[in-house]
Amino acid sequence: SQTIHQWPATLVQPVGSPLSLECTVEGTSNPNLYWYRQAAGRGLQLLFYSVGIGQISSEVPQNLSASRPQDRQFILSSKKLLLSDSGFYLCAWSVRGGETQYFGPGTRLLVL
Amino acid sequence: AQSVSQHNHHVILSEAASLELGCNYSYGGTVNLFWYVQYPGQHLQLLLKYFSGDPLVKGIKGFEAEFIKSKFSFNLRKPSVQWSDTAEYFCAVKNSGYSTLTFGKGTMLLVSP
Numbered sequence: 001s002q003t004i005h006q007w008p009a010t011l012v013q014p015v016g017s018p019l020s021l022e023c024t025v026e027g028t029s030n031p032n033l034y035w036y037r038q039a040a041g042r043g044l045q046l047l048f049y050s051v052g053i054g055q056i057s058s059e060v061p062q063n064l065s066a067s068r069p070q071d072r073q074f075i076l077s078s079k080k081l082l083l084s085d086s087g088f089y090l091c092a093w094s095v096r097g098g099e100t101q102y103f104g105p106g107t108r109l110l111v112l
Numbered sequence: 113a114q115s116v117s118q119h120n121h122h123v124i125l126s127e128a129a130s131l132e133l134g135c136n137y138s139y140g141g142t143v144n145l146f147w148y149v150q151y152p153g154q155h156l157q158l159l160l161k162y163f164s165g166d167p168l169v170k171g172i173k174g175f176e177a178e179f180i181k182s183k184f185s186f187n188l189r190k191p192s193v194q195w196s197d198t199a200e201y202f203c204a205v206k207n208s209g210y211s212t213l214t215f216g217k218g219t220m221l222l223v224s225p
Contacts, residue, residue, distance in 0.1 A: 036215075043218050099206060103148075103157070106155075
């Protein structure tokens with residue numbers, strides 16, 4: 001069966017510091033991968049998605065970037081965190097061409 | 113661009129009450145519709161989905177949803193809620209041919225015992 005992992009689970013970082021959140025999927029090949037940010041009362045905002053290695057689509061221009069160095073690895077990064085980057089970050093995967101997305105446990109980021 | 117509207121941000125019910133959570137989307141055409149649920153401290157998980165066929169779909173834990181194309185709606189229902197249904201519920205829409213989902217802002221359901 002397929003599983004999706006995210007780490008770290010929780011992160012507290014100072015403003016201006018770099019960020020790297022990792023997401024990996026097991027048990028499937030060539031998945032579509034997604035990064036979302038979830039804010040209270042604002043639902044899930046799609047940040048990036050990827051249909052293959054090195055292929056990244058950005059939905060919302062901002063202080064973050066994403067990379068996909070391997071087929072089942074998706075990384076969310078920032079060079080300098082802002083206070084507004086605080087939130088709950090969710091990674092998801094779907095079968096290539098599939099309709100349903102499956103979500104990871106999330107990373108709670110607090111920028112101070 | 114697609115947008116998804118969930119009518120209630122917070123709903124409070126007593127156990128055994130009936131539940132209906134509203135969801136409307138803006139852009140027509142062929143769509144796939146989803147309800148996801150996030151129980152306290154748990155992953156976001158799929159509750160049910162509609163792709164085609166019978167517009168009344170049944171999901172896990174006694175939930176169902178009805179797709180009404182003319183109303184651009186996909187409301188979630190349960191005849192009798194339980195305390196364990198306390199969670200946040202998200203409606204999501206995927207336009208055919210696109211890879212991405214558009215989510216509503218979520219409805220927090222609190223069921224009191």
